[in-house]
Amino acid sequence: MEEPQFLVNEFLIDDKPALQKVIRTVERKQSPALRRAQFLKAYTFALFRVYTKKRKEWNNETQRKQEEKKQLKLLLERKKQLLLQQLQLHQQTTESPVKTEPLVKPAAQSPPEARPVIHSQTSQEVFVRIEIKENKYIVHEPILSEQEQTFLDAVIMNVPEQVLSQPEQLHMFLAQEAGKQKLPFTPQQVDHLRYYLVRDRLKFGVLSPYFEDSSLQEILCNGPDQPLQVSADGHSFLQTELSFPKDYLDQIIQHFAQLLEQTPTAENPFVTGTIKEFTLQANISTPYAQSKFILSK
Numbered sequence: 001m002e003e004p005q006f007l008v009n010e011f012l013i014d015d016k017p018a019l020q021k022v023i024r025t026v027e028r029k030q031s032p033a034l035r036r037a038q039f040l041k042a043y044t045f046a047l048f049r050v051y052t053k054k055r056k057e058w059n060n061e062t063q064r065k066q067e068e069k070k071q072l073k074l075l076l077e078r079k080k081q082l083l084l085q086q087l088q089l090h091q092q093t094t095e096s097p098v099k100t101e102p103l104v105k106p107a108a109q110s111p112p113e114a115r116p117v118i119h120s121q122t123s124q125e126v127f128v129r130i131e132i133k134e135n136k137y138i139v140h141e142p143i144l145s146e147q148e149q150t151f152l153d154a155v156i157m158n159v160p161e162q163v164l165s166q167p168e169q170l171h172m173f174l175a176q177e178a179g180k181q182k183l184p185f186t187p188q189q190v191d192h193l194r195y196y197l198v199r200d201r202l203k204f205g206v207l208s209p210y211f212e213d214s215s216l217q218e219i220l221c222n223g224p225d226q227p228l229q230v231s232a233d234g235h236s237f238l239q240t241e242l243s244f245p246k247d248y249l250d251q252i253i254q255h256f257a258q259l260l261e262q263t264p265t266a267e268n269p270f271v272t273g274t275i276k277e278f279t280l281q282a283n284i285s286t287p288y289a290q291s292k293f294i295l296s297k
Contacts, residue, residue, distance in 0.1 A: 070251060071157065073247060073248065073251070074205075074248070074251060075153060075156065075157075077244075077245070077248045081206050081242070114129035114130060114131040114138075114140055115129060115130045115131070115215075116128070116129050117129060117130050117209055117212050117213050118195075118209060118212050120191050120195070121167040122167050122168065122171055122191060122194075123187070123188070123191055125188070125191065127141065127142060127192075127195045128140065128141050128209045128212070130209070130213055130215075130232075132232065132233060132235060132238065135235070135237075135238060135239060136238060136239050136240070136241075137230050137232060137235075137238035137239065137240045138240075138241065139209045139210075139240070139241070141195075141209065142192035142195060142196075144192065144193075144196070147183065148185070148189060148192070148193060151177075151178065151181065151183060151185075151193070152193055152196055152197070155174070155177055155197075156196075156197060156200065156201065159173060159197055159201070160173075164197065164198060164201050164202055165202065167194065170194050170197065170198070171187075171190055171191065171194055174190045174193050174194060174197075175187075175190050178190065204252075204255075205252075206242060207219070207242075207252070210230065211275075211276055211278070213232060215232045215233045216230055216231070216232040216297075217231045217232060217296065217297050218230060218231040218236075218294065218295065218296040218297070219278070219293075219294070219295040219296075220237075220293075220294050220295075221244065221249065221292055221293050221294070222292055223249075223290040223291065223292050224244060224245055224246040224249050224285075224290060224291065225243050225244070225245060225246075226243055227239050227240060227241075227242070227243050228240040228242040228243060228244075246285060246290070246291065249285075249291045249292075250284050250285055250291050252293070253271055253282045253283070253284050253291055253293055254284065256271055256273075256275060256280055256282060256293070257271045259275060260272075260273035260275070260280070264283070264284045266286050266287075269283040269284045269285075269286050269289070270282070270283045271283065271284070271293075275295065277297055278295035278296060278297055279295070279296055279297070280293065280294075280295055281293065281294050282294070
């Protein structure tokens with residue numbers, strides 16, 4: 001009888017030492033050093049997760065504080081512009097200012113040739129007149145007393161959004177707030193306050209009268225602290241009384257960008273589009289160029 005033959009896989013026999021080494025490694029108990037390494041790894045990942053969460057909270061808080069600073073800057077700049085306008089109009093008149101009675105009739109001070117641009121929706125009073133004189137484009141707005149300006153600064157950010165677009169409700173809201181502070185404002189004064197609230201909260205701030213002038217063809221800002229120039233009624237490069245510091249000018253352009261749903265950056269600082277009847281070309285400030293804009297029909 002022949003001896004049976006058995007099949008032998010010579011390749012597995014050659015790999016047997018390596019396989020046995022792997023088995024011994026797997027079955028070996030974890031050393032203290034390995035356990036410490038695993039603990040440090042898990043601990044590090046946990047710290048990173050906590051840091052990431054906290055960093056997000058810090059970023060949100062920083063953005064909130066920056067937005068509050070921007071709003072404060074806008075309010076201060078708005079107050080500065082109004083005070084400058086009031087000072088310039090005082091210098092143009094020979095009458096001495098009366099402290100007991102606020103100046104609330106700027107329309108009467110405007111020259112006869114000044115053109116009405118904005119009217120009150122409740123009283124039909126002329127709020128804004130435009131005058132072109134000696135190569136200057138002059139905007140006449142209601143003049144607020146110091147008491148009225150202080151009241152406006154206090155309530156401007158507290159007026160509900162839905163009230164701003166309702167003239168009668170806004171007029172009533174301001175009258176009630178003035179009554180709470182025992183301020184003897186007349187209906188005309190309340191109407192002037194309403195004009196500035198709508199101008200600064202819903203429209204374009206100090207630029208609002210320019211957008212309402214149908215004769216205006218171009219608005220040009222060549223950079224920070226440079227006089228705003230316009231073209232209107234066949235006159236080109238008319239000088240205005242407005243100029244903007246760098247931060248405020250950037251905020252104006254950022255406001256345009258939000259309306260156009262654009263996000264300018266240092267890599268792409270340009271903002272273009274159509275706002276009302278004007279074509280906008282603008283750029284925010286970068287290390288290589290200053291902010292500027294042009295609005296043209």
